[in-house]
Amino acid sequence: MSITANDPSRKTWLDISKDTDFPIQNIPFGVFLTRDDIITIGTRIGDFAIDLGALHQLGYFEGIPLTDDIFLQDTLNDFISDGKKTWRLVRNRIADIFDEKNEALKNNQDHRNVVLFTLDEIEMQMPVQVGDYTDFYSSKEHATNVGSMFRDKETALLPNWLHIPVGYHGRSSSIVTSHIPIHRPKGQTMPEGASEPVFGPSKQIDFEMEMAFITTDANLLGEPIPVDEAEEYIFGMVMFNDWSARDIQKWEYAPLGPFLAKNFASSISPWIVTMDALEPFRTEGPKPEKELMSYLQYTGDKSFDIKLEVYLKPENTSETLLSKTNYKYLYWNMSQQLAHHTINGCPVNSGDMMASGTISGPTPDTYGSMLELSWKGEKPLVLEDGSSRSFVEDNDTVIMRGHCENESMRIGFGEINTKILPVFEPKKK
Amino acid sequence: MSITANDPSRKTWLDISKDTDFPIQNIPFGVFLTRDDIITIGTRIGDFAIDLGALHQLGYFEGIPLTDDIFLQDTLNDFISDGKKTWRLVRNRIADIFDEKNEALKNNQDHRNVVLFTLDEIEMQMPVQVGDYTDFYSSKEHATNVGSMFRDKETALLPNWLHIPVGYHGRSSSIVTSHIPIHRPKGQTMPEGASEPVFGPSKQIDFEMEMAFITTDANLLGEPIPVDEAEEYIFGMVMFNDWSARDIQKWEYAPLGPFLAKNFASSISPWIVTMDALEPFRTEGPKPEKELMSYLQYTGDKSFDIKLEVYLKPENTSETLLSKTNYKYLYWNMSQQLAHHTINGCPVNSGDMMASGTISGPTPDTYGSMLELSWKGEKPLVLEDGSSRSFVEDNDTVIMRGHCENESMRIGFGEINTKILPVFEPKKK
Incomplete structure (x- = not known):
């Protein structure tokens, strides 16, 4: 048809x-x-x-x-x-x-x-009830940047990264749509040079510019989805802001991965753009740098040319463009992600959401997180209003926009617009 | 009342x-x-x-x-x-x-x-539709054993462990009830001494003896649950077998935690025993070894004396008791887990499931996983039928049983009975 x-x-x-x-x-x-x-x-x-x-x-x-x-x-x-x-x-x-x-x-x-x-x-409203939410880590540039900051340049990319579309499970219950404000989370952190952890509001709230796809019922327990059938089970895509508290993340994440640093909120664009609508914007992905296992080898163009932008707007002033990136930079595509996710028989259902991981490109102006843009705070960003930012501050609004475009049309995602509120204070009884 | x-x-x-x-x-x-x-x-x-x-x-x-x-x-x-x-x-x-x-x-x-x-x-059937599933890592003995095997004895317990009830997100869609057989998963592993990963059936299928609690609607986005109110939101408990593929886990888990090594299946006992029924079996938990942050300090007895057993039954022969352990060994209790999970405002809903992590006690006969019982295969277990096991083999059935008991009554969970089948082979068309 x-x-x-x-x-x-x-x-x-x-x-x-x-x-x-x-x-x-x-x-x-x-x-x-x-x-x-x-x-x-x-x-x-x-x-x-x-x-x-x-x-x-x-x-x-x-x-x-x-x-x-x-x-x-x-x-x-x-x-x-x-x-x-x-x-x-x-x-x-x-x-x-x-x-x-x-x-x-x-x-x-x-x-x-x-x-x-x-x-x-x-x-x-939320377009789907998300059964399970998975976050991948599919940008080589992002994984390399983070690895360089927290380890060193030589071992920035871990040995498994070029073989596995690395992913982990996230929290469905805190995924919200655009225009829902988010309170700055509190939590444990271990300040530089301290010997004991401290408790308080996170000081390093960050966004992550991602895209997510939404699946239909795909397989039964035990049955893998072949990589070249994967697209049959993908309904469409939204933009995804994977809010992160970097200081909480650093202290909590070993050895089982990020938890409270991520699950306080993720924000999505509310309209699901179908894969059919994105069809004219297929493009080739990066060439694999290692030979792929056969279950990850695909035919045809499985990536998409989606232009993405991140803006930050302090209260009462105008927006500043922080990053211009593109979905096509991702090393691993959705078909590979879904084939990998199910190679062990893990069942995928209608309404499941799978995010790409932060999308960073080759140059600093294409990085998809504040952590990378300000290089963990070492190079604060100067905004249009003259103020500077290492991370997101209270009452800042982060806006993500995305669209595809060719000679004859533009297909867009609208925006994710999210304000960060101060920490939650319980009402006095 | x-x-x-x-x-x-x-x-x-x-x-x-x-x-x-x-x-x-x-x-x-x-x-x-x-x-x-x-x-x-x-x-x-x-x-x-x-x-x-x-x-x-x-x-x-x-x-x-x-x-x-x-x-x-x-x-x-x-x-x-x-x-x-x-x-x-x-x-x-x-x-x-x-x-x-x-x-x-x-x-x-x-x-x-x-x-x-x-x-x-x-x-x-499954008693609840699990919205989100979280797995904690709350046994000090288990965390220490695993740390000793994969790092060394001195740094076995990571610096955050005594401050944080460490947890991570798991997959809801692959939680099944007792008597649902599970196919051995395939996946990528990096064999000892190899320079490139290989693909094939996992060779290290393991069980993890855990307990899980099921919550009701507890909080809105942004609002933490105080530790001494947490029990108001816990409906009851089931036994939980967190199936694990150790060889897949070892290769995939850095830096974002276990993924395919866990999400091929988890098995639960089908009857939810209410917290009310468990009330007579409250007991004191271990004394904290570090001063707790105030949001984790609780009053009263918040642990429970639940006797747990794991059996392995090869096909056509009898069961062998592998482990006798107890829920009360856990360092972190459910109230602390729920207070921690929500301290950043993460919303918890009706039907969410939170597992304890593998429950291991102080002596080798109380370890809750095959990894620990056979010390990563170095000390294979000898079964009643004379065969031996380092991990679970095809057509083995793992049976978990649990109950509380005092002078006047016994309150039990029944059993989780799960057979491991060979890898899934797609039907020829």
Whole structure:
């Protein structure tokens, strides 16, 4: 079945801006609270949010095998379980409904009234209930930078790194969507030169610019997913900010990995951009530097050209661009990550989320974390307002933006916008 | 409200064995498939499984605020969300219904027919949908043994260990209940003396004897749980076998912790024994060897005297007892684990599972993993049938049993019984 929704010549009858992240060729999926306080599944074109539950009730998905309540749910998990063929049928149909050549909805004001919302009428929710969240560590530049800082340049990359798409498990319960502010966490740290650890607010709050993919039900316990089948099980992608408390991380992480340094929060962009929408932006990944084990050898282009930017905005002043990087820099791709994750038979389900790890490129202006940009605080960054930052400060807002672009279209992810609040103080009783 | 269900003098009208793990004072909660292929929530007394959905429909829980379908669900998550007061009311009521002094159900054969099942009529399911699973590392003896093997005796325990209840995130999707066989995983390993990693079946499959607790909804993002309130949010406990592939673990674990070495499977005992039922078995834990940070300082006895045993049964021969250990050996208790887990504001929800880490005691016969019992294979264990084991072999069954006991009663967990199958071979098309 062809992805007719991607037709670059298609135009919509909706009034949208030319440089939007969400042209009619994008058609992402998300979950939002409407002006009537109802949670529904929807899509977005330009600055319009579209209620797919209402569209379905009005019969616009006739002929596509969907249960009556598939879009009247709090999460996309069941829709994602329906599989790639259904996602494609629905996305193609949405493109038709909003195509300028189609007047059915355009000319039906009653229908438009219940289907269309402006962005200020809705509140985005978590798009999926995340069953399990995995974070990979797939940028060679990032792993090398971190290794150089905490060990030395010669042994920066550990011996397993070029053989294994290294990953670890993270916390699902603290993944939140854009615009949810995060309290600075408290925890134990071991200050430089101290002999005993101390307790207090983290002094080294950092972001990590990552992308994450969301899977459908993929395999049963015990059954690996072959690398060249992996994409069948990937629904789409979001941007992912893996908040980190570097001082807590340094003291706690040996020998079982980061824990409280990471699980206080991760923030995602709320619209899941489908792999179908990203199809025009496939690109080759870096050449392997070591011969890959056969279960990691793939055919075709499995990486994607996604331009990513990180901004920091102190309270009451303007944004400063901190980093411009690209998803295509990653050494390990999603297909390899999923094949590796399941080579031991680990089951992957609908709504699972797998993040890339910090995406850093070859030059300092492409580093995806403050730790690297300020080289663990040795080279503080100077902001537009003249202030400087080694790490993120209270009331700073970190904004991540991402999009793909070619001659004929732009497919974007919108943004993750997250403010760091001071430490949480319990209310007095 | 007093826990009347715990009255040690209470007897049931059901015909049960004197040494059962499930006397009328236990009343655990589980989920099972009935002879009619319906999934229901139930409890167990002796060798009877009791359908709580049926009991509720027949009006036996009248006066307790419960929704009509609370026990007609696939998991206990919603019941656990109802909170400690409700758990206690229900457990007390069940004790009354089956008390030998109460003839209401006893003399109603029609009701008995729909409420009572024998164990061979049911099939146990996962009791909860695990939102997030965390594994701690709370046995000082285990951490010391592992540290001695892989580093050296002097630096066996890392500097953070006596300050932090070290933990890390695990995989929820591969937690299964007793009697689900597990395929030996394949993966990458770096053999001793080799210069390149190899791929194949793990040669070092190990069990880890742990206990896990299950939480209710505890806190919002950003809000820590004080250590002395933590028990309010713990529903109950199960035994936990954290299957491990030691050779995969050794090659993959630096720097982000174990991943594929653990996430191929974990096995639990299917009946959740409530904290109320364990109340008579509270005991003091080990004295802290370092002064604790204030958020980890607790009052009262927060450990539990739970006797644990591990057996190995090769195919077609009898079981050999490998280890006898006890939950009370753990250095860090559940209240400290939960206070630590949330000190940074990480949210904990109904159905989350937190395992203790391998429980090893002071002497070699109390070690909770094969790695320690056979000292990484240097001292193979001799089994009853004359064969020997350094790690678990194909078609071996590992059985874990656990119970509490005092002069007046025994409260048990039943068993985890898991067979290791050869590596998975995909069916030919």
